[in-house]
Amino acid sequence: MxxxxxxxxxxxxxxxxxxxxxxxxxxxxxxxxxxxxxxxxxxxxxxxxxxxxxxxxxxxxxxxxxxxxxxxxxxxxxxxxxxxxxxxxxxxxxxxxxxxxxxxxxxxxxxxxxxxxxxSDLLGCAIAMNKDVTKKLLRSANIATPDWILANTVEEVMEVLDLPIIYKPVDGGSSVGITMVTNKGSMEESLQNSFRHNSLFMCEAFVPGRELTVGIVGRDTLPVGEIISKHEIFDYECKYRPEMADEIFPAEIDEETSRKVSQIALEVHGLLNLRDFSRIDFILDEQGTPWCLEANTLPGMTANSLLPKAAEAAGFSFQEFCERLLLIANDRID
Incomplete structure (x- = not known):
């Protein structure tokens, strides 16, 4: 220490x-x-x-x-x-x-x-917190991310996306408020609910595949993890109730895929101006293409959280991991 x-x-x-x-x-x-x-x-x-x-x-x-x-x-x-x-x-x-x-x-x-x-500092946090801005930057850098739209009506959404879609807050985390919409009726209800709460939501194309996550510490990646959710999507309940999802570290994927996803995660970390640590989430589709969903500047650090589990797979105890993050920040400051 x-x-x-x-x-x-x-x-x-x-x-x-x-x-x-x-x-x-x-x-x-x-x-x-x-x-x-x-x-x-x-x-x-x-x-x-x-x-x-x-x-x-x-x-x-x-x-x-x-x-x-x-x-x-x-x-x-x-x-x-x-x-x-x-x-x-x-x-x-x-x-x-x-x-x-x-x-x-x-x-x-x-x-x-x-x-x-x-x-991360003000800029990195502000960029990553806004999923619309994040995805625009990803698209500009030719990093695959599912199609999306900020819309006020069902008609606007249906002009761009096919059902099912993922409906999520533009600036939320911990999978709060994320739902899968499978029909026009539930989409209309979701839109009206967001208007009542004066919240900004986005509609995103649903990409079937395997959910992967990559933790970044300093300039290094932690072992890629896979989330196998009991629900169709990894929502708040699945994230914080251990029995609702299996979280596998390291993910059971081939070395080439692991290397590819890790490299993209590092690119995203740099593109969004993040520092010290982050967690980048992906969907790996059936053709083996990683689709970047979002970046997390302050990932959960509970016993059930993904980043500490990835650190454990890399050989860090929780105390060692906290100390590592502290030292990385301190070295940057010095």
Whole structure:
């Protein structure tokens, strides 16, 4: 292990992925603390997280914090009360999923404060969080990605795509809100629901095949993984209920395919201006073509998450993996 550092782990936040972030952040904080670091956990939406609350999270419970709606506050308001905590840190480790934690807002704040942090910066986070922008960049670089459209009516969608289609938020993560649409009626219902919530959704061509994922750490790829979902698509339930999907590391694919997918993942990582670590998701179709779906700048770090499983397949314990990410960021900063 390197030098002992004072680290602030950011977890929680106010997005729909708050629960996943709390679980991920508690795991990371515990891993770094076991490595001998001085770790403080900070929830942008509620403030400092105590050790007893972390223990609840590690045991699978959620901390007893009041709802965000009842307080009528934004995460930035709570975070502004703890600027001294951030400024005193040697480095910040964001483990926030979705919303301001992953779209570049928190990263911009840390940049303004001059506080170093693990992971991608404002630009990389903003690009990767917006699936429409991501796919436009992929297409411009001749990287295969399924056809898609941002549409307001069923007619607009049907002019471009055939059923079934994948309906997903443009700026969501953890597979929140992703559904497969198989008929015009359910598509109309999905569109109306997005209008009610003032949300931006996209329709994407469904590509049948095998779901693959590639973790990137520094300039290296981790073993390619395969997700075999009990549902037609790898949705939120399958991602966070272990019995709903088999996650195989390394994937049972030939060496040439593994090398090809890994190389494309590295290209995507660079194209989107990502740094330190990421996870890139693919569909491998029946002809052996990898179709890039999206990039994740802050992948889940729970016991059931894909990136730690890939790291384990590469020979890293969870504590070693956290330390590796910390050292990569620290070397970049130095």
């Amino acid at each position: 390197g030098k002992t550092m004072k680290i602030v782990v950011l977890l929680g936040g106010n997005s729909e992925e708050r629960d996943v972030s709390l679980a991920s952040g508690a795991q990371v904080a515990n891993g770094l603390r076991e490595n001998g670091h001085d770790v403080v956990s900070l929830d942008p939406a509620h403030g400092l997280v105590g050790l007893s609350e972390e223990e609840e999270l590690l045991s699978g419970s959620l901390p007893r914090t009041p709802s965000l709606e009842s307080q009528n506050v934004s995460p930035s308001m709570k975070l502004s009360e703890h600027l001294d905590t951030l400024n005193e840190a040697d480095i910040v480790f964001p483990v926030l999923h979705g919303g301001v934690g992953e779209n570049g807002t928190i990263q911009a704040l840390l940049d303004l404060l001059g506080v170093p942090y693990v992971g």
